[in-house]
Amino acid sequence: LFGGRGADGKALRDTWEWDPSFGTGSGWTQRTSSIVPPARFGHRLAFDAVRGRVVLTGGAGDDARSTTGEVWEWDGVAGTWTLRVPAVSLEPRLGHATFFDASRGELVLFGGLLHAQGGTAASTYGDTWSLALPGMPDASPPRYGNGTPCTGAGTCGSGQCVDGVCCATSCTGQCGACNVAGSEGTCVAVRGTPRGGRAACPTGGLCGPLCDGRDTQACHMYPVGDACGAASCSNAVALDVGQCDANGACVQPQKDCAPVACNTTAPTTCGRGGSCSATQPCAAGYYCGSRTTSTGASVNACKALAKIYTLTVTPAPAATGVNVTVATAAYAFTPASPNGVTPYPTYENVSYRVGLTVAGGAITYPCGAYARANASCVFAAPAAGSYTVRVEARTDDSTTSFDDAREVALTVTP
Numbered sequence: 001l002f003g004g005r006g007a008d009g010k011a012l013r014d015t016w017e018w019d020p021s022f023g024t025g026s027g028w029t030q031r032t033s034s035i036v037p038p039a040r041f042g043h044r045l046a047f048d049a050v051r052g053r054v055v056l057t058g059g060a061g062d063d064a065r066s067t068t069g070e071v072w073e074w075d076g077v078a079g080t081w082t083l084r085v086p087a088v089s090l091e092p093r094l095g096h097a098t099f100f101d102a103s104r105g106e107l108v109l110f111g112g113l114l115h116a117q118g119g120t121a122a123s124t125y126g127d128t129w130s131l132a133l134p135g136m137p138d139a140s141p142p143r144y145g146n147g148t149p150c151t152g153a154g155t156c157g158s159g160q161c162v163d164g165v166c167c168a169t170s171c172t173g174q175c176g177a178c179n180v181a182g183s184e185g186t187c188v189a190v191r192g193t194p195r196g197g198r199a200a201c202p203t204g205g206l207c208g209p210l211c212d213g214r215d216t217q218a219c220h221m222y223p224v225g226d227a228c229g230a231a232s233c234s235n236a237v238a239l240d241v242g243q244c245d246a247n248g249a250c251v252q253p254q255k256d257c258a259p260v261a262c263n264t265t266a267p268t269t270c271g272r273g274g275s276c277s278a279t280q281p282c283a284a285g286y287y288c289g290s291r292t293t294s295t296g297a298s299v300n301a302c303k304a305l306a307k308i309y310t311l312t313v314t315p316a317p318a319a320t321g322v323n324v325t326v327a328t329a330a331y332a333f334t335p336a337s338p339n340g341v342t343p344y345p346t347y348e349n350v351s352y353r354v355g356l357t358v359a360g361g362a363i364t365y366p367c368g369a370y371a372r373a374n375a376s377c378v379f380a381a382p383a384a385g386s387y388t389v390r391v392e393a394r395t396d397d398s399t400t401s402f403d404d405a406r407e408v409a410l411t412v413t414p
Contacts, residue, residue: 038147042094146185176216206250236283238262259302
């Protein structure tokens with residue numbers, strides 16, 4: 001058995017043998033060969049009882065243009081397929097009838113039809129052919145049908161080895177390819193960048209100049225309305241597939257998902273509301289914390305991280321000390337209602353701690369640990385020298401050491 005159609009309707013190219021003995025090892029066994037006929041259905045198999053070979057004729061692949069009149073032989077002992085090249089080629093067909101006339105040593109074939117797009121019969125045959133197999137010379141070296149992997153033109157029945165497969169034509173156009181899945185052996189137009197070492201398109205953008213999937217010969221600008229770009233997700237910005245405009249630019253719809261990150265499994269959508277979880281992270285600048293609803297329930301929500309916008313250090317007389325003040329806007333959303341979702345009205349408070357570091361020394365916290373009151377810290381002036389004043393801020397339920405920090409230099413003179 002060879003080929004046919006699978007459950008998905010696609011043509012197959014596998015080889016199977018049936019052992020009817022019903023003993024050990026009986027039943028179906030798949031056979032493999034380095035050379036295999038292209039995928040097809042509607043072909044016919046006949047057994048040559050004189051030479052012990054199975055003869056395959058005709059058939060069609062998934063593309064209507066792939067209907068063929070090829071003749072192949074299966075040698076079950078050697079486990080090989082060989083393309084036979086008769087002096088007169090059989091017209092492409094499928095659905096014909098074949099049988100082997102052992103008394104004359106010939107394969108007899110009758111009728112069939114030419115497969116057309118959509119599976120209709122473009123023409124039917126009422127002709128009868130006989131093929132004298134024993135005296136028919138093999139191609140030397142063997143020549144293979146279109147769509148079969150190849151390393152040189154001499155191994156292809158068409159004389160054309162293109163993109164690693166035997167091809168019906170030379171397929172030299174800048175935007176053609178002969179190895180496109182489902183159309184192997186037929187030169188078809190590709191979309192995007194040229195393939196197989198063909199000349200690159202002129203430098204352009206997502207709308208061209210590129211191969212447009214219509215013309216095999218050259219690169220073009222994509223027509224207005226053609227799809228361009230790819231759906232993507234970066235932090236809190238979701239991009240959808242776009243369309244080419246009249247200026248040759250790719251216009252991709254954009255959605256701001258903050259405070260949640262966009263959905264990585266569905267890049268064109270945002271996460272649900274302001275909720276968050278291990279699989280639905282928050283956007284940069286936000287963290288996943290808990291909040292209490294009006295009914296007293298505890299839920300997870302994306303909250304803005306503490307942010308220090310300004311920091312001033314004002315040295316005063318030594319008796320008064322050094323005054324450090326901080327201004328912060330911890331919960332600012334931009335825009336104020338992202339995606340039409342009103343930010344939750346209550347948030348955790350922000351705490352601060354003020355550190356003082358002498359050059360090369362360890363940091364000390366003159367106003368103690370984190371506290372909301374530490375937004376303004378007054379501490380005694382240190383000895384004369386150069387210092388760094390550092391303010392760290394974090395939300396009360398943050399799991400990090402600090403959400404934000406800012407430093408300024410401080411010089412104390414005698």
